[in-house]
Amino acid sequence: MxxxxxxxxxxxxxxxASPHIFPHINRSMVAYIRDHLGVDAEQATKIRQDYWQRYGATLLGMMRHHGTDPHHFLWHTHQFPDLKRLxxxxxxxxxxxxxxxxxxxxxxxxxxxxxxxxxxxxxxxxxxxxxxxxxxxxxxxxxxxxxxxxxxxxxxxxxxxxxxxxxxxxxxxxxxxxxxxxxxxxxxxxxxxxxxxxxxxxxxxxxxxxxxxxxxxxx
The missing domain is CATH 3.40.50.1000 (HAD superfamily/HAD-like)
Structure with missing residues:
Protein backbone atom coordinates (compact mmCIF):
# COMPACT_ATOMS: atom_id res chain seq x y z
CA MET A 1 0.00 0.00 0.00
CA ALA A 17 -7.55 33.58 7.94
CA SER A 18 -10.81 34.65 9.58
CA PRO A 19 -9.57 37.10 12.26
CA HIS A 20 -7.41 39.38 10.09
CA ILE A 21 -6.62 38.11 6.58
CA PHE A 22 -10.14 37.60 5.22
CA PRO A 23 -11.48 40.94 6.49
CA HIS A 24 -8.53 42.67 4.82
CA ILE A 25 -9.10 40.84 1.51
CA ASN A 26 -12.83 41.52 1.71
CA ARG A 27 -12.27 45.25 2.12
CA SER A 28 -9.77 45.25 -0.74
CA MET A 29 -12.12 43.38 -3.08
CA VAL A 30 -15.06 45.65 -2.26
CA ALA A 31 -12.88 48.70 -2.94
CA TYR A 32 -11.67 47.21 -6.23
CA ILE A 33 -15.20 46.42 -7.42
CA ARG A 34 -16.43 49.85 -6.33
CA ASP A 35 -13.65 51.67 -8.18
CA HIS A 36 -13.62 49.58 -11.35
CA LEU A 37 -17.35 49.07 -11.81
CA GLY A 38 -18.38 52.54 -10.64
CA VAL A 39 -20.79 51.38 -7.95
CA ASP A 40 -21.13 52.31 -4.29
CA ALA A 41 -19.70 50.22 -1.46
CA GLU A 42 -23.04 48.55 -0.66
CA GLN A 43 -23.54 47.38 -4.24
CA ALA A 44 -19.89 46.32 -4.50
CA THR A 45 -20.34 44.16 -1.40
CA LYS A 46 -23.41 42.48 -2.91
CA ILE A 47 -21.55 41.79 -6.16
CA ARG A 48 -18.58 40.29 -4.31
CA GLN A 49 -20.80 38.04 -2.18
CA ASP A 50 -22.84 36.94 -5.18
CA TYR A 51 -19.79 35.96 -7.23
CA TRP A 52 -18.17 34.17 -4.30
CA GLN A 53 -21.33 32.12 -3.67
CA ARG A 54 -21.91 31.34 -7.35
CA TYR A 55 -18.35 30.56 -8.42
CA GLY A 56 -16.35 29.88 -5.27
CA ALA A 57 -14.18 32.92 -5.99
CA THR A 58 -14.99 36.59 -6.55
CA LEU A 59 -12.27 36.65 -9.22
CA LEU A 60 -14.12 34.24 -11.50
CA GLY A 61 -17.27 36.36 -11.48
CA MET A 62 -15.27 39.48 -12.28
CA MET A 63 -13.56 37.72 -15.18
CA ARG A 64 -16.76 36.23 -16.60
CA HIS A 65 -19.02 39.25 -16.26
CA HIS A 66 -16.68 42.22 -16.54
CA GLY A 67 -13.62 41.04 -18.44
CA THR A 68 -11.38 41.80 -15.47
CA ASP A 69 -7.66 41.06 -15.86
CA PRO A 70 -7.08 38.39 -13.19
CA HIS A 71 -3.48 39.41 -12.54
CA HIS A 72 -4.51 43.03 -11.98
CA PHE A 73 -7.35 41.97 -9.65
CA LEU A 74 -5.18 39.64 -7.59
CA TRP A 75 -2.35 42.15 -7.25
CA HIS A 76 -4.59 44.91 -5.97
CA THR A 77 -6.67 42.75 -3.62
CA HIS A 78 -3.77 40.93 -1.92
CA GLN A 79 -1.57 43.77 -0.70
CA PHE A 80 -0.37 43.16 2.86
CA PRO A 81 2.09 45.72 4.24
CA ASP A 82 2.52 43.65 7.44
CA LEU A 83 1.39 40.13 6.58
CA LYS A 84 3.21 38.34 9.39
CA ARG A 85 1.38 40.35 12.04
CA LEU A 86 -1.97 39.23 10.59
Missing amino acids: GSPVWLFDLDNTLHD LVWERGLKAMLGRLPGRKIVFSNAPARYSEAVLELIGIRSCFDAVYSVERIRFQPKPAVGGFRHLLRSERLAAGRCIMVEDALPNLRTAKRLGMKTVWVSASTRQPAWVDRRLVSILDLPRCLRRWWSAKRLP
Missing part, protein backbone atom coordinates in the same frame (compact mmCIF):
# COMPACT_ATOMS: atom_id res chain seq x y z
CA GLY A 2 1.63 3.28 -1.14
CA SER A 3 1.77 6.53 0.71
CA PRO A 4 -1.02 9.04 0.11
CA VAL A 5 -0.62 12.41 -1.57
CA TRP A 6 -1.96 15.25 0.55
CA LEU A 7 -3.70 18.22 -1.05
CA PHE A 8 -3.96 21.06 1.45
CA ASP A 9 -6.06 24.14 1.14
CA LEU A 10 -4.31 27.24 2.51
CA ASP A 11 -6.64 29.83 4.06
CA ASN A 12 -8.61 28.57 7.07
CA THR A 13 -6.95 25.19 6.73
CA LEU A 14 -3.20 25.61 7.21
CA HIS A 15 -3.76 28.91 9.02
CA ASP A 16 -6.70 30.84 10.44
CA LEU A 87 -1.20 35.51 10.49
CA VAL A 88 -2.69 33.08 13.02
CA TRP A 89 -1.62 29.42 13.00
CA GLU A 90 -1.15 26.43 15.28
CA ARG A 91 2.41 26.23 16.55
CA GLY A 92 2.69 22.45 16.17
CA LEU A 93 1.86 22.65 12.46
CA LYS A 94 5.33 22.08 10.99
CA ALA A 95 6.05 19.12 13.29
CA MET A 96 2.68 17.57 12.41
CA LEU A 97 3.30 17.93 8.67
CA GLY A 98 6.67 16.28 9.12
CA ARG A 99 4.99 13.22 10.63
CA LEU A 100 2.66 12.68 7.68
CA PRO A 101 3.90 10.14 5.13
CA GLY A 102 3.71 10.92 1.45
CA ARG A 103 3.94 13.98 -0.74
CA LYS A 104 2.22 17.22 0.23
CA ILE A 105 0.84 19.85 -2.15
CA VAL A 106 -0.86 23.16 -1.43
CA PHE A 107 -3.98 23.64 -3.58
CA SER A 108 -5.41 27.13 -3.08
CA ASN A 109 -7.65 29.68 -4.78
CA ALA A 110 -5.25 32.37 -3.54
CA PRO A 111 -2.61 33.98 -5.75
CA ALA A 112 0.94 32.63 -5.88
CA ARG A 113 2.75 35.61 -4.34
CA TYR A 114 0.46 35.62 -1.31
CA SER A 115 0.45 31.81 -0.92
CA GLU A 116 4.24 31.56 -1.01
CA ALA A 117 4.58 34.45 1.45
CA VAL A 118 2.18 32.86 3.95
CA LEU A 119 3.93 29.50 3.79
CA GLU A 120 7.36 31.10 4.26
CA LEU A 121 6.24 33.27 7.18
CA ILE A 122 4.61 30.34 8.95
CA GLY A 123 7.79 28.35 8.33
CA ILE A 124 6.26 25.42 6.46
CA ARG A 125 7.14 26.05 2.80
CA SER A 126 9.78 23.30 2.89
CA CYS A 127 7.07 20.78 3.87
CA PHE A 128 5.44 20.99 0.43
CA ASP A 129 6.54 19.62 -2.93
CA ALA A 130 4.42 22.08 -4.91
CA VAL A 131 2.06 25.02 -4.55
CA TYR A 132 -0.92 25.22 -6.91
CA SER A 133 -2.20 28.78 -6.77
CA VAL A 134 -5.13 30.11 -8.78
CA GLU A 135 -2.76 31.20 -11.56
CA ARG A 136 -1.24 27.73 -11.79
CA ILE A 137 -4.67 26.10 -12.22
CA ARG A 138 -5.37 28.53 -15.07
CA PHE A 139 -7.88 30.59 -13.08
CA GLN A 140 -10.23 27.63 -12.59
CA PRO A 141 -10.70 27.99 -8.81
CA LYS A 142 -12.18 25.37 -6.55
CA PRO A 143 -14.85 24.01 -6.47
CA ALA A 144 -14.73 23.90 -10.30
CA VAL A 145 -13.50 20.49 -11.42
CA GLY A 146 -11.13 21.95 -14.02
CA GLY A 147 -8.59 23.10 -11.45
CA PHE A 148 -8.58 19.70 -9.76
CA ARG A 149 -8.04 17.91 -13.07
CA HIS A 150 -5.26 20.26 -14.07
CA LEU A 151 -3.40 19.53 -10.83
CA LEU A 152 -3.90 15.77 -11.18
CA ARG A 153 -2.64 15.80 -14.79
CA SER A 154 0.32 18.02 -13.99
CA GLU A 155 1.40 15.85 -11.06
CA ARG A 156 0.48 12.57 -12.83
CA LEU A 157 -1.71 11.57 -9.93
CA ALA A 158 -4.68 9.26 -9.64
CA ALA A 159 -7.43 10.88 -7.59
CA GLY A 160 -7.71 7.74 -5.48
CA ARG A 161 -4.24 8.34 -4.04
CA CYS A 162 -5.13 11.82 -2.79
CA ILE A 163 -6.45 13.11 0.51
CA MET A 164 -7.97 16.59 0.25
CA VAL A 165 -7.78 18.64 3.46
CA GLU A 166 -10.12 21.66 3.35
CA ASP A 167 -12.39 23.96 5.31
CA ALA A 168 -14.86 24.55 2.43
CA LEU A 169 -17.51 21.89 1.84
CA PRO A 170 -18.15 22.64 -1.87
CA ASN A 171 -14.46 21.99 -2.59
CA LEU A 172 -14.58 18.69 -0.71
CA ARG A 173 -17.66 17.66 -2.66
CA THR A 174 -15.72 17.99 -5.92
CA ALA A 175 -12.77 16.12 -4.45
CA LYS A 176 -15.01 13.26 -3.35
CA ARG A 177 -16.71 13.04 -6.75
CA LEU A 178 -13.27 12.61 -8.32
CA GLY A 179 -12.50 9.74 -5.95
CA MET A 180 -10.34 11.44 -3.33
CA LYS A 181 -10.49 10.91 0.40
CA THR A 182 -11.72 14.05 2.15
CA VAL A 183 -10.90 15.71 5.47
CA TRP A 184 -12.99 18.66 6.62
CA VAL A 185 -11.32 21.04 9.08
CA SER A 186 -14.30 22.42 10.96
CA ALA A 187 -15.82 22.82 14.41
CA SER A 188 -19.22 21.87 13.00
CA THR A 189 -21.06 18.95 14.56
CA ARG A 190 -22.50 17.72 11.27
CA GLN A 191 -20.65 15.63 8.69
CA PRO A 192 -21.96 15.49 5.11
CA ALA A 193 -21.79 12.25 3.17
CA TRP A 194 -18.90 13.48 1.02
CA VAL A 195 -16.69 14.10 4.09
CA ASP A 196 -14.68 11.05 5.21
CA ARG A 197 -13.27 12.67 8.34
CA ARG A 198 -14.03 15.88 10.23
CA LEU A 199 -11.32 17.40 12.42
CA VAL A 200 -11.63 20.38 14.71
CA SER A 201 -7.85 20.82 14.57
CA ILE A 202 -5.56 20.09 11.65
CA LEU A 203 -3.05 18.82 14.21
CA ASP A 204 -5.21 15.68 14.52
CA LEU A 205 -4.33 14.53 10.99
CA PRO A 206 -1.74 11.89 11.97
CA ARG A 207 -4.26 10.19 14.25
CA CYS A 208 -6.86 10.31 11.47
CA LEU A 209 -4.39 8.73 9.04
CA ARG A 210 -3.55 5.89 11.44
CA ARG A 211 -7.20 4.82 11.44
CA TRP A 212 -7.27 4.82 7.63
CA TRP A 213 -3.95 3.04 7.43
CA SER A 214 -5.01 0.24 9.79
CA ALA A 215 -8.23 -0.20 7.83
CA LYS A 216 -6.21 -0.31 4.57
CA ARG A 217 -8.58 2.15 2.95
CA LEU A 218 -5.91 3.91 0.97
CA PRO A 219 -4.69 2.44 -2.34
Whole structure:
Protein backbone atom coordinates (compact mmCIF):
# COMPACT_ATOMS: atom_id res chain seq x y z
CA MET A 1 0.00 0.00 0.00
CA GLY A 2 1.63 3.28 -1.14
CA SER A 3 1.77 6.53 0.71
CA PRO A 4 -1.02 9.04 0.11
CA VAL A 5 -0.62 12.41 -1.57
CA TRP A 6 -1.96 15.25 0.55
CA LEU A 7 -3.70 18.22 -1.05
CA PHE A 8 -3.96 21.06 1.45
CA ASP A 9 -6.06 24.14 1.14
CA LEU A 10 -4.31 27.24 2.51
CA ASP A 11 -6.64 29.83 4.06
CA ASN A 12 -8.61 28.57 7.07
CA THR A 13 -6.95 25.19 6.73
CA LEU A 14 -3.20 25.61 7.21
CA HIS A 15 -3.76 28.91 9.02
CA ASP A 16 -6.70 30.84 10.44
CA ALA A 17 -7.55 33.58 7.94
CA SER A 18 -10.81 34.65 9.58
CA PRO A 19 -9.57 37.10 12.26
CA HIS A 20 -7.41 39.38 10.09
CA ILE A 21 -6.62 38.11 6.58
CA PHE A 22 -10.14 37.60 5.22
CA PRO A 23 -11.48 40.94 6.49
CA HIS A 24 -8.53 42.67 4.82
CA ILE A 25 -9.10 40.84 1.51
CA ASN A 26 -12.83 41.52 1.71
CA ARG A 27 -12.27 45.25 2.12
CA SER A 28 -9.77 45.25 -0.74
CA MET A 29 -12.12 43.38 -3.08
CA VAL A 30 -15.06 45.65 -2.26
CA ALA A 31 -12.88 48.70 -2.94
CA TYR A 32 -11.67 47.21 -6.23
CA ILE A 33 -15.20 46.42 -7.42
CA ARG A 34 -16.43 49.85 -6.33
CA ASP A 35 -13.65 51.67 -8.18
CA HIS A 36 -13.62 49.58 -11.35
CA LEU A 37 -17.35 49.07 -11.81
CA GLY A 38 -18.38 52.54 -10.64
CA VAL A 39 -20.79 51.38 -7.95
CA ASP A 40 -21.13 52.31 -4.29
CA ALA A 41 -19.70 50.22 -1.46
CA GLU A 42 -23.04 48.55 -0.66
CA GLN A 43 -23.54 47.38 -4.24
CA ALA A 44 -19.89 46.32 -4.50
CA THR A 45 -20.34 44.16 -1.40
CA LYS A 46 -23.41 42.48 -2.91
CA ILE A 47 -21.55 41.79 -6.16
CA ARG A 48 -18.58 40.29 -4.31
CA GLN A 49 -20.80 38.04 -2.18
CA ASP A 50 -22.84 36.94 -5.18
CA TYR A 51 -19.79 35.96 -7.23
CA TRP A 52 -18.17 34.17 -4.30
CA GLN A 53 -21.33 32.12 -3.67
CA ARG A 54 -21.91 31.34 -7.35
CA TYR A 55 -18.35 30.56 -8.42
CA GLY A 56 -16.35 29.88 -5.27
CA ALA A 57 -14.18 32.92 -5.99
CA THR A 58 -14.99 36.59 -6.55
CA LEU A 59 -12.27 36.65 -9.22
CA LEU A 60 -14.12 34.24 -11.50
CA GLY A 61 -17.27 36.36 -11.48
CA MET A 62 -15.27 39.48 -12.28
CA MET A 63 -13.56 37.72 -15.18
CA ARG A 64 -16.76 36.23 -16.60
CA HIS A 65 -19.02 39.25 -16.26
CA HIS A 66 -16.68 42.22 -16.54
CA GLY A 67 -13.62 41.04 -18.44
CA THR A 68 -11.38 41.80 -15.47
CA ASP A 69 -7.66 41.06 -15.86
CA PRO A 70 -7.08 38.39 -13.19
CA HIS A 71 -3.48 39.41 -12.54
CA HIS A 72 -4.51 43.03 -11.98
CA PHE A 73 -7.35 41.97 -9.65
CA LEU A 74 -5.18 39.64 -7.59
CA TRP A 75 -2.35 42.15 -7.25
CA HIS A 76 -4.59 44.91 -5.97
CA THR A 77 -6.67 42.75 -3.62
CA HIS A 78 -3.77 40.93 -1.92
CA GLN A 79 -1.57 43.77 -0.70
CA PHE A 80 -0.37 43.16 2.86
CA PRO A 81 2.09 45.72 4.24
CA ASP A 82 2.52 43.65 7.44
CA LEU A 83 1.39 40.13 6.58
CA LYS A 84 3.21 38.34 9.39
CA ARG A 85 1.38 40.35 12.04
CA LEU A 86 -1.97 39.23 10.59
CA LEU A 87 -1.20 35.51 10.49
CA VAL A 88 -2.69 33.08 13.02
CA TRP A 89 -1.62 29.42 13.00
CA GLU A 90 -1.15 26.43 15.28
CA ARG A 91 2.41 26.23 16.55
CA GLY A 92 2.69 22.45 16.17
CA LEU A 93 1.86 22.65 12.46
CA LYS A 94 5.33 22.08 10.99
CA ALA A 95 6.05 19.12 13.29
CA MET A 96 2.68 17.57 12.41
CA LEU A 97 3.30 17.93 8.67
CA GLY A 98 6.67 16.28 9.12
CA ARG A 99 4.99 13.22 10.63
CA LEU A 100 2.66 12.68 7.68
CA PRO A 101 3.90 10.14 5.13
CA GLY A 102 3.71 10.92 1.45
CA ARG A 103 3.94 13.98 -0.74
CA LYS A 104 2.22 17.22 0.23
CA ILE A 105 0.84 19.85 -2.15
CA VAL A 106 -0.86 23.16 -1.43
CA PHE A 107 -3.98 23.64 -3.58
CA SER A 108 -5.41 27.13 -3.08
CA ASN A 109 -7.65 29.68 -4.78
CA ALA A 110 -5.25 32.37 -3.54
CA PRO A 111 -2.61 33.98 -5.75
CA ALA A 112 0.94 32.63 -5.88
CA ARG A 113 2.75 35.61 -4.34
CA TYR A 114 0.46 35.62 -1.31
CA SER A 115 0.45 31.81 -0.92
CA GLU A 116 4.24 31.56 -1.01
CA ALA A 117 4.58 34.45 1.45
CA VAL A 118 2.18 32.86 3.95
CA LEU A 119 3.93 29.50 3.79
CA GLU A 120 7.36 31.10 4.26
CA LEU A 121 6.24 33.27 7.18
CA ILE A 122 4.61 30.34 8.95
CA GLY A 123 7.79 28.35 8.33
CA ILE A 124 6.26 25.42 6.46
CA ARG A 125 7.14 26.05 2.80
CA SER A 126 9.78 23.30 2.89
CA CYS A 127 7.07 20.78 3.87
CA PHE A 128 5.44 20.99 0.43
CA ASP A 129 6.54 19.62 -2.93
CA ALA A 130 4.42 22.08 -4.91
CA VAL A 131 2.06 25.02 -4.55
CA TYR A 132 -0.92 25.22 -6.91
CA SER A 133 -2.20 28.78 -6.77
CA VAL A 134 -5.13 30.11 -8.78
CA GLU A 135 -2.76 31.20 -11.56
CA ARG A 136 -1.24 27.73 -11.79
CA ILE A 137 -4.67 26.10 -12.22
CA ARG A 138 -5.37 28.53 -15.07
CA PHE A 139 -7.88 30.59 -13.08
CA GLN A 140 -10.23 27.63 -12.59
CA PRO A 141 -10.70 27.99 -8.81
CA LYS A 142 -12.18 25.37 -6.55
CA PRO A 143 -14.85 24.01 -6.47
CA ALA A 144 -14.73 23.90 -10.30
CA VAL A 145 -13.50 20.49 -11.42
CA GLY A 146 -11.13 21.95 -14.02
CA GLY A 147 -8.59 23.10 -11.45
CA PHE A 148 -8.58 19.70 -9.76
CA ARG A 149 -8.04 17.91 -13.07
CA HIS A 150 -5.26 20.26 -14.07
CA LEU A 151 -3.40 19.53 -10.83
CA LEU A 152 -3.90 15.77 -11.18
CA ARG A 153 -2.64 15.80 -14.79
CA SER A 154 0.32 18.02 -13.99
CA GLU A 155 1.40 15.85 -11.06
CA ARG A 156 0.48 12.57 -12.83
CA LEU A 157 -1.71 11.57 -9.93
CA ALA A 158 -4.68 9.26 -9.64
CA ALA A 159 -7.43 10.88 -7.59
CA GLY A 160 -7.71 7.74 -5.48
CA ARG A 161 -4.24 8.34 -4.04
CA CYS A 162 -5.13 11.82 -2.79
CA ILE A 163 -6.45 13.11 0.51
CA MET A 164 -7.97 16.59 0.25
CA VAL A 165 -7.78 18.64 3.46
CA GLU A 166 -10.12 21.66 3.35
CA ASP A 167 -12.39 23.96 5.31
CA ALA A 168 -14.86 24.55 2.43
CA LEU A 169 -17.51 21.89 1.84
CA PRO A 170 -18.15 22.64 -1.87
CA ASN A 171 -14.46 21.99 -2.59
CA LEU A 172 -14.58 18.69 -0.71
CA ARG A 173 -17.66 17.66 -2.66
CA THR A 174 -15.72 17.99 -5.92
CA ALA A 175 -12.77 16.12 -4.45
CA LYS A 176 -15.01 13.26 -3.35
CA ARG A 177 -16.71 13.04 -6.75
CA LEU A 178 -13.27 12.61 -8.32
CA GLY A 179 -12.50 9.74 -5.95
CA MET A 180 -10.34 11.44 -3.33
CA LYS A 181 -10.49 10.91 0.40
CA THR A 182 -11.72 14.05 2.15
CA VAL A 183 -10.90 15.71 5.47
CA TRP A 184 -12.99 18.66 6.62
CA VAL A 185 -11.32 21.04 9.08
CA SER A 186 -14.30 22.42 10.96
CA ALA A 187 -15.82 22.82 14.41
CA SER A 188 -19.22 21.87 13.00
CA THR A 189 -21.06 18.95 14.56
CA ARG A 190 -22.50 17.72 11.27
CA GLN A 191 -20.65 15.63 8.69
CA PRO A 192 -21.96 15.49 5.11
CA ALA A 193 -21.79 12.25 3.17
CA TRP A 194 -18.90 13.48 1.02
CA VAL A 195 -16.69 14.10 4.09
CA ASP A 196 -14.68 11.05 5.21
CA ARG A 197 -13.27 12.67 8.34
CA ARG A 198 -14.03 15.88 10.23
CA LEU A 199 -11.32 17.40 12.42
CA VAL A 200 -11.63 20.38 14.71
CA SER A 201 -7.85 20.82 14.57
CA ILE A 202 -5.56 20.09 11.65
CA LEU A 203 -3.05 18.82 14.21
CA ASP A 204 -5.21 15.68 14.52
CA LEU A 205 -4.33 14.53 10.99
CA PRO A 206 -1.74 11.89 11.97
CA ARG A 207 -4.26 10.19 14.25
CA CYS A 208 -6.86 10.31 11.47
CA LEU A 209 -4.39 8.73 9.04
CA ARG A 210 -3.55 5.89 11.44
CA ARG A 211 -7.20 4.82 11.44
CA TRP A 212 -7.27 4.82 7.63
CA TRP A 213 -3.95 3.04 7.43
CA SER A 214 -5.01 0.24 9.79
CA ALA A 215 -8.23 -0.20 7.83
CA LYS A 216 -6.21 -0.31 4.57
CA ARG A 217 -8.58 2.15 2.95
CA LEU A 218 -5.91 3.91 0.97
CA PRO A 219 -4.69 2.44 -2.34
